[in-house]
Amino acid sequence: QVQLVESGGGLVQAGGSLRLSCAASGRTFSSLVMGWFLQTPGNERELVATCSLDGSITYYADSVKGRFTISRDNAKNAVYLQMNSLKPEDTAVYYCASTRGPFAPKAFRPEYWGQGTQVTVSS
Secondary structure (H helix, E strand, O other): OOOEEEEEEEEOOOOOOOEEEEEOOOOHHHOOEEEEEEEEEOOOOOEEEEEEEOOOOOOEEEOOOOOOOEEOHHHHHHEEEEEEEOOOOHEEEEEEEEEEEOHHHOOOOOOOOOOOEEEEOOO
16 A cells, blocks of 8 residues: 655746645555646546656656656655646646556556645636
8 A cells, every 4th residue: 555645735826836745655665656647627637747666757748848847756755746837727636646567658547646735826
């Protein structure tokens, strides 16, 4: 079992930045593929970004490329999502997610989810 706890969401003006953090426990973190999803009301969760076991390979949804950066610190059992140049359409609940692998961005099926953190971008 893996426990994921997100933090760092909040309200920000368009053009601003936020950094989401996700702390993991319960399993060797370096064996987990990590990712971030978002969900808006009435819609399914969609992948925002994911990274490989050592963080050297990353994948981003087209909507966030060049603005968001995923990173991980295996020594701290944490994954981060740096969100820059935020837009109102980025408003959503963001979820940290993980799987025991392999790293396959277009087939990422999380086994574990965090509780989610709200990000609201005002215009």
